[in-house]
Amino acid sequence: MPVPIVQLDQVHRSYRMGDEMVYALRGVSFEIAAGEYVAIMGPSGCGKSTLLNLLGCLDRPSSGTYRLAGDDVSSMDDDALSTIRGTRLGFIFQSYNLIQQLTVLENIEVPLFYQGREEGESREIAQRLAARVGLGHRLGHKPMELSGGQQQRVAIARALANDPRLILADEATGNLDSTSGREILALFDELVAQGRTLIMVTHDPAVGERAHRIIRLRDGLLETDQRR
Amino acid sequence: MKRSLMLTRLKRSVRLGLRSLWLHRLRSFLTMLGIVFGVCSVIAMLAIGEGASYAAQEEIKSLGSQNILLRSVKPPEEEKVQGRRENYILSYGLTHEDVRRIEKTIPSVELVLPARVMREYVWNISTRVDAEVVGTFPNYPRTRNHQVARGRFFTNTEMDAAENVCVLGAEMARRLFPLHEPVGRDVRVGQHYYRVVGVMEARTKAAGAGAEHSGDASSGGSSPAADRMFIPLETARRRYGEVLANRRQGSFEAQRIELHEITVKVAKPEDVVPVSDVVRDLLSKNHKKKDYDVVVPLELLKKAERTKRIFSLVLGSIAAISLLVGGIGIMNIMLANVTERTREIGIRRALGAKRQDITTQFLVEAVILSGVGGLLGVALGVTIPFVVSRVAEMKTIITWGSPVAAFTISALVGVIFGLYPALRAAKMDPVEALRHE
Numbered sequence: 001m002p003v004p005i006v007q008l009d010q011v012h013r014s015y016r017m018g019d020e021m022v023y024a025l026r027g028v029s030f031e032i033a034a035g036e037y038v039a040i041m042g043p044s045g046c047g048k049s050t051l052l053n054l055l056g057c058l059d060r061p062s063s064g065t066y067r068l069a070g071d072d073v074s075s076m077d078d079d080a081l082s083t084i085r086g087t088r089l090g091f092i093f094q095s096y097n098l099i100q101q102l103t104v105l106e107n108i109e110v111p112l113f114y115q116g117r118e119e120g121e122s123r124e125i126a127q128r129l130a131a132r133v134g135l136g137h138r139l140g141h142k143p144m145e146l147s148g149g150q151q152q153r154v155a156i157a158r159a160l161a162n163d164p165r166l167i168l169a170d171e172a173t174g175n176l177d178s179t180s181g182r183e184i185l186a187l188f189d190e191l192v193a194q195g196r197t198l199i200m201v202t203h204d205p206a207v208g209e210r211a212h213r214i215i216r217l218r219d220g221l222l223e224t225d226q227r228r
Numbered sequence: 229m230k231r232s233l234m235l236t237r238l239k240r241s242v243r244l245g246l247r248s249l250w251l252h253r254l255r256s257f258l259t260m261l262g263i264v265f266g267v268c269s270v271i272a273m274l275a276i277g278e279g280a281s282y283a284a285q286e287e288i289k290s291l292g293s294q295n296i297l298l299r300s301v302k303p304p305e306e307e308k309v310q311g312r313r314e315n316y317i318l319s320y321g322l323t324h325e326d327v328r329r330i331e332k333t334i335p336s337v338e339l340v341l342p343a344r345v346m347r348e349y350v351w352n353i354s355t356r357v358d359a360e361v362v363g364t365f366p367n368y369p370r371t372r373n374h375q376v377a378r379g380r381f382f383t384n385t386e387m388d389a390a391e392n393v394c395v396l397g398a399e400m401a402r403r404l405f406p407l408h409e410p411v412g413r414d415v416r417v418g419q420h421y422y423r424v425v426g427v428m429e430a431r432t433k434a435a436g437a438g439a440e441h442s443g444d445a446s447s448g449g450s451s452p453a454a455d456r457m458f459i460p461l462e463t464a465r466r467r468y469g470e471v472l473a474n475r476r477q478g479s480f481e482a483q484r485i486e487l488h489e490i491t492v493k494v495a496k497p498e499d500v501v502p503v504s505d506v507v508r509d510l511l512s513k514n515h516k517k518k519d520y521d522v523v524v525p526l527e528l529l530k531k532a533e534r535t536k537r538i539f540s541l542v543l544g545s546i547a548a549i550s551l552l553v554g555g556i557g558i559m560n561i562m563l564a565n566v567t568e569r570t571r572e573i574g575i576r577r578a579l580g581a582k583r584q585d586i587t588t589q590f591l592v593e594a595v596i597l598s599g600v601g602g603l604l605g606v607a608l609g610v611t612i613p614f615v616v617s618r619v620a621e622m623k624t625i626i627t628w629g630s631p632v633a634a635f636t637i638s639a640l641v642g643v644i645f646g647l648y649p650a651l652r653a654a655k656m657d658p659v660e661a662l663r664h665e
């Protein structure tokens with residue numbers, strides 16, 4: 001049996017708020033196989049974003065282990081995590097998180113830059129990805145000049161720059177009108193069809209329906225885990 | 229391969245830095261001004277200081293760094309005998325005996341050059357110049373480092389025969405003979421005519437001032453602007469005798485002065501200071517009154533150099549402070565910059581940027597600020613002395629080291645003051661940074 005791309009074992013994450021401790025995750029365990037399309041759902045404040053940050057190696061568990069494609073990430077140093085984020089993961093955020101002073105093309109190139117790609121090569125990749133998300137004609141535009149849906153498509157192209165196997169999306173359609181949202185979800189379907197693993201956080205049941213598996217959290221604990 | 233990769237990375241960081249600085253151009257420019265003024269004031273002040281001290285040193289050098297200058301000084305007038313006020317002859321100053329003593333007792337002395345200095349009008353027909361007539365020896369040019377430009381100096385033979393020959397200072401030659409070559413012509417002083425055998429080299433403004441300064445001290449009453457005319461000492465003795473008369477506000481005052489100046493040239497520069505001590509000793513033993521003055525140009529030179537060092541030190545401190553202020557300005561802006569771009573930092577970290585990448589990015593920006601500021605400062609700092617020397621007719625000297633040093637330091641300031649904000653940016657937690665508004 002192939003190694004699952006994500007293995008969480010009794011993952012805790014707590015924050016100190018002054019004198020009080022906030023327990024955002026209180027022992028979450030699950031596995032996700034390569035190629036799965038997973039939605040993480042649950043009420044606000046239940047720990048979805050916290051979980052996604054951990055999965056995205058932006059954060060480390062307070063206790064428990066997280067294996068990414070078999071590698072124990074919880075014990076890695078900052079540089080190693082940065083490299084993993086840059087090469088094996090792609091992020092898509094609710095608020096797009098494009099760099100405002102850079103053009104569409106340059107935004108897509110950012111992850112390539114940090115992996116030390118040749119300029120010509122990375123330009124080519126960025127152009128191809130922009131075309132793929134339907135923005136081949138907007139390469140020189142700044143994010144401000146684009147609609148929300150277009151910005152999110154730039155973000156998707158950027159997430160794909162280093163051809164990662166795992167894509168993480170936090171409320172990717174949360175700021176979008178339904179038409180734009182549908183476009184984004186269609187892109188997600190394509191990514192999954194290519195064999196990528198996609199984990200998205202959403203509180204919209206209609207969006208969650210698109211995924212093949214729904215993991216529900218409540219108060220930092222796994223409530224249900226249903227495959228369809 | 230690895231090197232070229234780093235180079236491309238740096239190139240891109242620089243481009244990125246320029247972009248984000250350009251985005252806030254006014255702010256970047258204002259921040260840069262601190263460094264611009266710091267660097268520019270360092271270079272300009274150093275250039276002006278260097279120029280001033282060069283002028284001072286040239287002035288002193290023109291007196292001869294191997295020389296010891298002795299001058300007759302009128303002693304305090306305490307000994308005027310009552311009742312004889314009207315016809316009193318004041319006798320003081322250096323004597324031929326002093327010359328002989330120095331020559332005899334101090335072996336490391338190469339030359340001893342006596343001189344008498346008389347304030348006179350020198351005439352060419354109806355043109356008149358107020359000058360100092362200096363009676364001295366034929367080796368004056370060599371001793372005083374003041375060469376003959378045209379013709380020659382007078383000779384030993386002319387000296388011994390007390391002939392009426394003279395060598396004119398450059399400025400008075402020009403004023404007396406604006407149209408003709410003076411060599412071979414005559415000038416008149418009182419009732420006596422002197423054949424012009426040579427014209428001295430013009431001295432630089434500063435150097436000329438030095439020579440006149442020495443004349444000023446020796447004869448007490450002469451104006452510092454006077455030009456000098458040289459005649460054989462023997463001739464001077466015959467024409468003027470030992471007693472020089474001065475008419476002052478109707479009352480008659482005469483002074484008996486054998487020699488106004490003695491220049492002692494020492495063979496080796498390292499002997500100048502010890503010999504000057506011996507000379508002082510010798511004079512104080514043989515003069516009852518302090519009617520002379522000893523000037524050692526080398527000591528003045530050393531003093532001038534010391535002053536210059538202190539000046540440079542003060543300047544350096546001012547420069548350091550201004551660059552410090554500039555650096556603080558950069559740090560301040562970079563901190564604001566980092567705070568403003570917290571979100572961007574978070575994004576970049578999420579996309580694979582290592583801490584070091586973030587550090588580099590902000591450091592490069594700081595160094596661009598200080599570096600461009602430094603370049604502008606150098607440009608301005610090189611221009612200002614140029615303008616000053618044109619407008620104020622002051623000598624300024626830009627040594628190539630000062631712009632280089634100022635620029636290097638300003639770039640370093642960027643590194644030093646950019647480092648803290650850059651490290652702070654790199655240390656941010658990616659999750660926190662992403663959440664930042």
Ligand SMILES: Nc1ncnc2c1ncn2[C@@H]1O[C@H](COP(=O)(O)OP(=O)(O)O)[C@@H](O)[C@H]1O
Nearest residue numbers: 015017022024043044045046047048049050051
């Ligand atoms: N950096 C933090 N410091 C303190 N508490 C935090 C922090 N991040 C999240 N929390 C808390 O952890 C809990 C889970 O938050 P989060 O994962 O953002 O929830 P969700 O995304 O499901 O709305 C919340 O109670 C939140 O207040």
Ligand SMILES: [Mg+2]
Nearest residue numbers: 045048049050
């Ligand atoms: Mg959330």
